[in-house]
Amino acid sequence: MSSINLEALIDEFPEEAASVKRLAAFLDRSEKSGQPTKELSVQRFFDIAKPSSQMVLVRMLQRLVQQGVLRRLVRVESDALGGIGDFGSVADVPHVLFDSRMGREIEVRSDQLKLIYRFEPTGAVR
Amino acid sequence: MADDLKYTKDIAALIQEATSLTVVSAFLKSKGLTSSAGTWNDMINKRLIPAVQDGHLTNEGLIGLLRSVEECGRQHVFLYFCSKARASELMDRKRVGQVAAKLGVADLLTAAKATSKPAQPELVDVRWDTAAVDLSLTIKAVEIREYQKYIGTRPYGNELHKIYSRVQERCVNLAKLHRNGLLEIRVAAHSNSTKYDADIRRFWHQIGAFLPSGDFKESSLSVAKDRLWGERAELSEKIRYTDSTIRNEAGNVLRGAAGGDKSDLVSDEAVSKSLDFLLEHDDAAYCEGANIWFKETVGLSTDVHVLLGGEVNEFALPASCTAEDYQYVLDQLRSLNRRVS
Numbered sequence: 298m299s300s301i302n303l304e305a306l307i308d309e310f311p312e313e314a315a316s317v318k319r320l321a322a323f324l325d326r327s328e329k330s331g332q333p334t335k336e337l338s339v340q341r342f343f344d345i346a347k348p349s350s351q352m353v354l355v356r357m358l359q360r361l362v363q364q365g366v367l368r369r370l371v372r373v374e375s376d377a378l379g380g381i382g383d384f385g386s387v388a389d390v391p392h393v394l395f396d397s398r399m400g401r402e403i404e405v406r407s408d409q410l411k412l413i414y415r416f417e418p419t420g421a422v423r
Numbered sequence: 424m425a426d427d428l429k430y431t432k433d434i435a436a437l438i439q440e441a442t443s444l445t446v447v448s449a450f451l452k453s454k455g456l457t458s459s460a461g462t463w464n465d466m467i468n469k470r471l472i473p474a475v476q477d478g479h480l481t482n483e484g485l486i487g488l489l490r491s492v493e494e495c496g497r498q499h500v501f502l503y504f505c506s507k508a509r510a511s512e513l514m515d516r517k518r519v520g521q522v523a524a525k526l527g528v529a530d531l532l533t534a535a536k537a538t539s540k541p542a543q544p545e546l547v548d549v550r551w552d553t554a555a556v557d558l559s560l561t562i563k564a565v566e567i568r569e570y571q572k573y574i575g576t577r578p579y580g581n582e583l584h585k586i587y588s589r590v591q592e593r594c595v596n597l598a599k600l601h602r603n604g605l606l607e608i609r610v611a612a613h614s615n616s617t618k619y620d621a622d623i624r625r626f627w628h629q630i631g632a633f634l635p636s637g638d639f640k641e642s643s644l645s646v647a648k649d650r651l652w653g654e655r656a657e658l659s660e661k662i663r664y665t666d667s668t669i670r671n672e673a674g675n676v677l678r679g680a681a682g683g684d685k686s687d688l689v690s691d692e693a694v695s696k697s698l699d700f701l702l703e704h705d706d707a708a709y710c711e712g713a714n715i716w717f718k719e720t721v722g723l724s725t726d727v728h729v730l731l732g733g734e735v736n737e738f739a740l741p742a743s744c745t746a747e748d749y750q751y752v753l754d755q756l757r758s759l760n761r762r763v764s
Contacts, residue, residue, distance in 0.1 A: 327672075332672075332673070332707075335672045335673060336672070336673065336674030337672055337674075339735075340734065341672070341709070343641065343643060343735045344643055344645045344735065349640055350637075350639075350640055350641060351641050351734075351735070378676055378678060379676070380674075406616075407616065407618055408616055408617040408618050413674070
C-alpha cells in the first residue's frame with residue numbers, strides 16, 4: 298500500500314483542500330490506530346471529508362486508488378446481510394452467484410451491488 | 424365564463440390515475456359541493472365537469488388537487504443546499520421567466536400542463552409558493568418509465584424461460600427550492616429497484632437551466648440517522664422503529680429488525696442494547712439506515728412510513744401521503760439533522 302501524496306491531491310483539488318486534509322487525517326489516524334482493514338462506502342467518506350459534492354469526492358477517491366492508497370471494489374451483498382463476493386468492476390460481477398450466506402444460488406440484482414473503498418493500514422501520510 | 428372543459432377532462436383523468444374517489448369526494452365536500460360518486464365516470468361527468476361549468480369549481484382548483492395528490496409520497500427524496508443569496512437569485516421571477524422562454528415553456532408560468540403520457544420526459548409545472556415574498560420555486564416533470572414485471576415461466580425444450588411483461592407507468596419528479604437554500608429533489612419511486620443515481624442525473628439535466636447542479640451540495644442526513652436511534656426513548660411518542668442498521672468502518676454490520684411490521688424494535692430492550700453496545704464500544708460505528716414510522720397520534724392523517732438509507736442525502740416515503748404529512752416528515756428529519764452538543 299502506498300502513502301498519500303497530499304500535496305499532489307491538494308494541487309489537483311485546490312478548492313477541496315480542507316476536505317483533502319480531513320481525508321488524510323482520517324487515514325493517518327486509521328494508520329496509527331493499529332485497527333484492522335477499513336472498508337468504507339462513498340457515503341461514509343462523504344461524512345468524513347465533507348467535500349463540496351459527492352461527485353468531486355468520487356474523483357478524489359479515484360485519485361487515491363491510482364496512488365495505491367485505497368482499493369476500489371464492487372461488493373455483492375446478500376439479502377441476508379454481508380458480502381458474498383468482491384469484484385474489480387460492475388462488468389466483472391456474474392449474473393448468477395452462490396450466496397454463501399443463504400446456501401443457494403441467486404440472480405444478482407443491481408441493488409445488491411455496493412461500491413466499497415478498502416484501506417489497509419501499512420503506509421504513511423506524507 | 425366557464426373554464427376550458429378539455430383541460431378539465433385532462434386534469435380529471437390525471438386525478439383519477441393518482442388517487443381514490445374518497446379523496447376527491449372529500450375535496451368536493453370541503454368546497455360545499457355535491458360529493459358522492461360510485462364510479463370514476465360519475466365523479467368526472469356528474470360532479471367535476473358540471474361544477475366547473477357552473478363556476479363552482481375552477482381548473483386552477485383542480486390543478487391544486489392534482490398537485491396535492493401526485494407530488495407527495497411514493498418518492499425517494501434527495502436533499503441539497505446552496506447559499507440563501509444564490510437561492511434568491513435562482514428563484515428570481517425575471518430570471519426564471521427568461522430561462523422558461525429560452526426552453527419554450529413560458530406558458531407553464533401561467534398554467535400547469537395536464538400531460539398524461541409524454542413521449543419524452545416533459546416539464547409540466549413551474550410555480551412559486553408565495554406569501555409576502557416568494558417562499559419556494561417548484562419545477563415538476565412527467566416521464567413514462569417502463570419496468571419489467573415477472574409473470575411466470577414457460578417450458579422450452581430442456582429450458583425454462585422466465586417471462587416478464589413490460590409495464591409502463593407515469594412518473595412525476597419535482598424539484599422544490601426554498602428561499603433558505605434547501606433544495607428537495609423528489610423522484611418517483613421505482614417499482615422494482617432501489618437505485619436512483621441514473622434518475623437523479625437525468626432529472627438534473629432536465630432542470631439544469633433553472634437549477635444548475637454545480638450550485639448545490641448534498642445535505643447529509645447522517646446526524647438525523649444517528650439521533651433517531653440514539654434518542655429513540657425521547658422520540659418513542661412520535662416514532663416507531665421497525666429496523667435499524669449499525670455499521671462500523673471495518674465493514675461489519677449489525678441490524679436489529681422487529682418481528683412484525685406492526686411491532687416496535689424499541690420495545691425489545693435486549694436487541695436495542697446490542698445495537699447500542701456496538702455504537703458505544705466502537706468510535707467508528709454509525710447508523711447506516713433505519714426503517715421508521717411517524718405515528719398518526721402526533722396529528723398525521725395516518726402512520727407515515729419512512730426509509731432512511733441509500734445515498735447520504737436520501738430518504739424515501741414508500742406510500743402516497745398528504746402534503747401536510749410530507750411536510751411534517753421533512754421538518755422532523757431536518758430538525759433531527761441538527762447536531763446537538
